[in-house]
Amino acid sequence: MPRVLALMAHPDDIEITCAGTLLLLKDAGWDVHLATMTAGDLGSSTLSAAAIARVRRKEAAASAALLGAGYTCLGIEDLTIAHTERQKRIVTGLLRAVRPDVLITHPPVDYMADHEQTSYLARDAAFGSTIPNWKALPPVGTRARRAAPPCAALPSLLYADPIDLATPDGTRAAAHVVVDISAVLERKAAMLAAHASQRAWLHEQHGEDEYLHWMRRVGAERARAFGKRSVTHAEGFVPYRGHAFPKDDVLTSALGRRLVKTLP
């Protein structure tokens, strides 16, 4: 069974950016695993870091359960994700444990360093995952005392959309592949809604359900790339084409041309 791993910085990043595509892959028979670098310990103005982290680990696991996916939190603290030797060995440990065919992460340019550093960590840890002399740390959240053996092949690497589809100068980020998620939008919304603490926080600030409105608005904007009325919501990706990584069009192969459009 082919397997996809989504690794992002914080609980709810996956749900905002790529959960629709993960739902479609799951429905197509893929095994899906979710992982976040942190437990979102800065995500509250009232609870302590330890208390909100406990809440958010449960929310992320509940969201993953809706997808039928496993969930791993790598235990790094918010605002401390960095492209360090230790964090790279931790991420390689995750990759060797999950052994994905496809890895989805943040794009290298996003609205904050936690996302950008996760992107670099994911790419380099994937690169190291096949190299016998690169030592990984044992997988976090398991009893294993050693990392699993090196992976046989590099995964296809996909960068999801940046938050708000925004580039640093405020123009729309480019996507090279867009996926029609109209059919699974409500299931994506249910996964995002599982992050109840964050939904409530935004609701308090905006006086309305901004958390879900925001996700739907971004999806509707991305859907315009299809130019079809039947496609109401979409997610965008940029496949990583760098040296040594697979270059096949993995999303079209998995989901078909009806759901996936490749852009110039």
Ligand SMILES: [Zn+2]
């Ligand atoms: Zn985030």
